[in-house]
Amino acid sequence: MDELTSVFIQEGREQLQTMETGLLELEQNPDDRDNINGIFRAAHTIKGASGVIECGFIESFMHKVENVLDRLRNNEISVSADLTGLLLRCCDHLGLLMDVLENGSKEPEDEAKTNGNALQSELAAYTSNAGSPTPPGQVIEAESEVHASGGGVVDTDSWHISVRFGPDVLRGGMDPLSFLHFLASLGEIVALETIPDAIPSAAEMDPESCYLGFEIRLQTRSSKADIERVFDFCRDDCELHILPPNSKVSEYQKLIKELPEDDMRLGEILVRCGALTQTELEEGLLSQKQADQPVSPQNQDASPLQQPLGEILVDHKVVRKEVVDAAVSKQTQISEKKAVEARLIRVQADKLDQLIDLVGELVIAGASTNLLATRSRQSDLIESTSILTRLVENIRDSALQLRMVQIGETFNRFNRVVRDVSREIGKEIDLVITGAETELDKTVVEKIGDPLMHLVRNSMDHGIEAADIREEKGKPRRGRVELKAYHDSGSIVIEVIDDGGGLPRNKILAKAIDRGLVQPGQSLSDQEIINLIWEPGFSTAEQVTNLSGRGVGMDVVRRNIQSLRGNCEVSSTEGEGTTFTIRLPLTLAIIDGFLVGVGKSAYVIPLDMVIECIELKENTADRDFLNLRGEVLPFVRLREMFEMSGTRPPRENIVVVQYAGQKAGIVVDHLMGEFQTVIKPLSSIFRHLRGIGGSTILGSGEVALILDVHALIQRNADLGAREHNFSRPDTTDFNA
Amino acid sequence: MGEVVRSSAKPPAAIEAAGSAPQQYLTFTLGGEMFAVAILNVKEILEYGAVTEIPMMPNFIRGVINLRGAVVPVIDLSCRFGGKPTVEGRRTCIVIIEINDGEITQDIGVIVDAVSEVLEIATGEIEPPPSFGTRIRTDFISGMGKVNGKFVIMLDVTKVLSVEEIATLSQVGDSSASEAP
Numbered sequence: 001m002d003e004l005t006s007v008f009i010q011e012g013r014e015q016l017q018t019m020e021t022g023l024l025e026l027e028q029n030p031d032d033r034d035n036i037n038g039i040f041r042a043a044h045t046i047k048g049a050s051g052v053i054e055c056g057f058i059e060s061f062m063h064k065v066e067n068v069l070d071r072l073r074n075n076e077i078s079v080s081a082d083l084t085g086l087l088l089r090c091c092d093h094l095g096l097l098m099d100v101l102e103n104g105s106k107e108p109e110d111e112a113k114t115n116g117n118a119l120q121s122e123l124a125a126y127t128s129n130a131g132s133p134t135p136p137g138q139v140i141e142a143e144s145e146v147h148a149s150g151g152g153v154v155d156t157d158s159w160h161i162s163v164r165f166g167p168d169v170l171r172g173g174m175d176p177l178s179f180l181h182f183l184a185s186l187g188e189i190v191a192l193e194t195i196p197d198a199i200p201s202a203a204e205m206d207p208e209s210c211y212l213g214f215e216i217r218l219q220t221r222s223s224k225a226d227i228e229r230v231f232d233f234c235r236d237d238c239e240l241h242i243l244p245p246n247s248k249v250s251e252y253q254k255l256i257k258e259l260p261e262d263d264m265r266l267g268e269i270l271v272r273c274g275a276l277t278q279t280e281l282e283e284g285l286l287s288q289k290q291a292d293q294p295v296s297p298q299n300q301d302a303s304p305l306q307q308p309l310g311e312i313l314v315d316h317k318v319v320r321k322e323v324v325d326a327a328v329s330k331q332t333q334i335s336e337k338k339a340v341e342a343r344l345i346r347v348q349a350d351k352l353d354q355l356i357d358l359v360g361e362l363v364i365a366g367a368s369t370n371l372l373a374t375r376s377r378q379s380d381l382i383e384s385t386s387i388l389t390r391l392v393e394n395i396r397d398s399a400l401q402l403r404m405v406q407i408g409e410t411f412n413r414f415n416r417v418v419r420d421v422s423r424e425i426g427k428e429i430d431l432v433i434t435g436a437e438t439e440l441d442k443t444v445v446e447k448i449g450d451p452l453m454h455l456v457r458n459s460m461d462h463g464i465e466a467a468d469i470r471e472e473k474g475k476p477r478r479g480r481v482e483l484k485a486y487h488d489s490g491s492i493v494i495e496v497i498d499d500g501g502g503l504p505r506n507k508i509l510a511k512a513i514d515r516g517l518v519q520p521g522q523s524l525s526d527q528e529i530i531n532l533i534w535e536p537g538f539s540t541a542e543q544v545t546n547l548s549g550r551g552v553g554m555d556v557v558r559r560n561i562q563s564l565r566g567n568c569e570v571s572s573t574e575g576e577g578t579t580f581t582i583r584l585p586l587t588l589a590i591i592d593g594f595l596v597g598v599g600k601s602a603y604v605i606p607l608d609m610v611i612e613c614i615e616l617k618e619n620t621a622d623r624d625f626l627n628l629r630g631e632v633l634p635f636v637r638l639r640e641m642f643e644m645s646g647t648r649p650p651r652e653n654i655v656v657v658q659y660a661g662q663k664a665g666i667v668v669d670h671l672m673g674e675f676q677t678v679i680k681p682l683s684s685i686f687r688h689l690r691g692i693g694g695s696t697i698l699g700s701g702e703v704a705l706i707l708d709v710h711a712l713i714q715r716n717a718d719l720g721a722r723e724h725n726f727s728r729p730d731t732t733d734f735n736a
Numbered sequence: 737m738g739e740v741v742r743s744s745a746k747p748p749a750a751i752e753a754a755g756s757a758p759q760q761y762l763t764f765t766l767g768g769e770m771f772a773v774a775i776l777n778v779k780e781i782l783e784y785g786a787v788t789e790i791p792m793m794p795n796f797i798r799g800v801i802n803l804r805g806a807v808v809p810v811i812d813l814s815c816r817f818g819g820k821p822t823v824e825g826r827r828t829c830i831v832i833i834e835i836n837d838g839e840i841t842q843d844i845g846v847i848v849d850a851v852s853e854v855l856e857i858a859t860g861e862i863e864p865p866p867s868f869g870t871r872i873r874t875d876f877i878s879g880m881g882k883v884n885g886k887f888v889i890m891l892d893v894t895k896v897l898s899v900e901e902i903a904t905l906s907q908v909g910d911s912s913a914s915e916a917p
Contacts, residue, residue, distance in 0.1 A: 364805070641791070643791065643792070682807060683809045683842060683844070684842070685809050685899055685902045685903050685906060686790060686793070686903075686906065687903055689790065689792060689906065690792075692790065692791070695788075695800060695807045697805065701786065702786055702788060702802065703788040703799075703801065703807055704788065705788065705790065705791075
């Protein structure tokens, strides 16, 4: 696939996203003109770009879509649920077509074709009925944004387009021919003259430069803006003049003056392509010698796109100042927007990954240098390495920042999902999104989509009740699903909240007994019952719907999240709703760690979780909790837990950690201080290992293990509960 | 960590394509017995040292080492065969073996008593594995090679170092060691 196509696909998908978001918005606010225009622009850009890369099937499809949108924009048809539904399906189809293009196929599959044809005929229904059908080729008055402003009107019904491509057009990957092809899709090109005047002598000619210009007469019903948009891709590189049909002679004069070619020669060309008659030309050239002709005010709503023209018009008091100002400020806005876009650089994701890898290596190498410097006891060296370390830390942070993306984009996808699913299952459900601007690692964002999808669908399908039942229960008819994201002590928390019926404990328990997950007589706390939904093969839906309920869901969700070093919890109040809470690490690559030692081994505790370090007093030898300024602090002894040989040192330390609002202590031998930790994943051999989240390489070249504090403490809590065989003291503690 | 030998790492898939031509094998000793693995599976051989133990793992998983920035697990082959843990001596080595498990290629280190030599063993010189008597699970053995009148046990590394199986075993090891329901 060539570069142009891949750029098209990438940008096309973005436009598609814009279109889809716009359409969803349209359902809520059918009268939002800006929004409709936005959707139209997006559709048009896709069509235009597909024309440039000569992808016929997308272009023709989008042409139909655009026609409908155009009528919508002109108030010829009104917004209805059917229409937006149809347009959304068109978006889906377009996404499909882009897949086809991406896979390098020339034509979509038959099934897709049939689907596309069906959609096109549905679209046709909107273009043909209602309003006054306009035969193609005739200019709709409302659409031509620029009207002639009096004077001798040239007798022609076609647009006149003068374009001079800049020398760099070919180098930029644009083919002037494809623009012309695309132009032809707007209407009929009546006449076309190539202007080869700029071509230098063969010796001086650069084969990579473009020297051509064209004079085109186009019969179309499109507006000036539409025609301009055809040339969007090379707008900066070419000189473009567009004259609407029936322009006055002086407009043509101006055109002739502005174009670089000799006036007479150009005049002849214009005559040849039928824009002007010989008499008109002569008349024009004559009057050109006279001073600026006064033009009679006829049409005030002209929106001149070329500023000089605007000034002239103001000079002659043809157009009111405000109108021009408005037009100018619009222009400025557009160029500012372009400037913002230009500040973004598209970078291949693997280049970024490579950078992060290198920064990781740099951090490890820096740690080793630091170690050597400390050992050498040379204060100069230590100072210079500490400066180096600080810089490396900054580089690390900025490098990781590059990979951070807002979660909003992922969340917004759910607008569509919620809309479609709620229609499908006949429930009324609103989606509320909060914290869309929360940033997290790109890798995490990519992988969180599927589990979230599952949870949202589950909430809609099983959680939210049907509207009638809701009313009976005294709840608002419309159900509510909320997606929420926020940062909390070094991790990101994503919540899926619904205000549905909550998890039915009795049903879950009955099912679990049925499946043999629980023994009939066993007494379980509410939280334990709820946690049964994470067991493999568990599903309480009485009927299997095509949304969820195949019982493959929740354990897969949990596994996916755990593979991102995260975890998920569920809490539910029967009758009021369910909250799924997903906790994920901010990044998968490098973290700030706190290095501790037990025996000869070193372990890393994520620094964000560490609150303080205290010395373990002797008198706690036979119990595993202590009094931390009046609070009970349970702790785990790493040496015992990891069954390590060797004796305890006389002085042990406790690292107090906090996770998900809970505090706990970890007893270790030594504290070794902060350590920038480059996370190296452990082999999949260790995937069942709980309590260890990964590994890292120390300055000395040795491997240290990273503790997964949450799993470690939870494991201990489970063990404690089992060993003493009493129900857990507080089941909300440390439960996933 | 000194590097003793380093062979060019080729994908193990090449082995099947090799046909009947004599293939090269790396031979090593373990508990007095001679073993061989196809050379194409062998990535490099390292001097034993600096193994970081992983807690809560069965004893045949010795730990992990830093292989030029990558963290690679190390298996005690003797334990894996049901014997005693290897006691490290002067000639103890870690052989890094590349495992192609479906789509993922993984490096795993194995501890051996001593690396001997690289030998060519013709296909005709390879006998099928005996159904019992080697004290090693038969599915671990791909054949018995005849070298200088002695038998060499040729290992099927994809079975011996099956990631799937080791992961399952480590889970069992973990729960039996600490959870004891």
